[in-house]
Amino acid sequence: GESVGLHLPTLSVQEGDNSIINCAYSNSASDYFIWYKQESGKGPQFIIDIRSNMDKRQGQRVTVLLNKTVKHLSLQIAATQPGDSAVYFCAENIYGNQGGKLIFGQGTELSVKP
């Protein structure tokens, strides 16, 4: 019979607009968070990270916001470009413990319309 796979959450934005990708993390003890970008046929690529002693960190065109109260992480991409089209994963870790193991979210697919 036919199998039904999981469908990733999808975000579609117009080129030049800002994108916001959200992530709810699971472990209140997690204190290190990373955003990765994965293009088709490639491995995850590091974008930006943040420790729990911060609530905001900025990189080039990207900003990560952390709300520990509600266990929520977001990635903001300014002036989204077609090259930003990819699947974005958040990952959490209990810093310094458990062999540096990361727990990954399901991912969000970002589609940029020209």
Added chain:
Amino acid sequence: NAGVTQTPKFRVLKTGQSMTLLCAQDMNHEYMYWYRQDPGMGLRLIHYSVGEGTTAKGEVPDGYNVSRLKKQNFLLGLESAAPSQTSVYFCASSYPPGLGNQPQHFGDGTRLSIL
């Protein structure tokens, strides 16, 4: 720098066959990891290593074995491949978490199909 290199990139196996996936990193990282990624899902940790000669189980270790004989290499073995092991396998490496923010760096994956 090549970063993290995985070989082979693609492989098709028959049920019951065995094979070894090779991961090599040139960043002098202590920690190495093997993940699998299935459609519509995030990465799940199979095994990891915190240093040469050490290995530990991750979230989904059954059916896999690993070895870390050299610091730069981390091998993933399938002794008797099963269709449920059809997946994309990613290797990653990092410095120890205690040395500041240390994200994992990934290879481009091995696409494995078990018939």
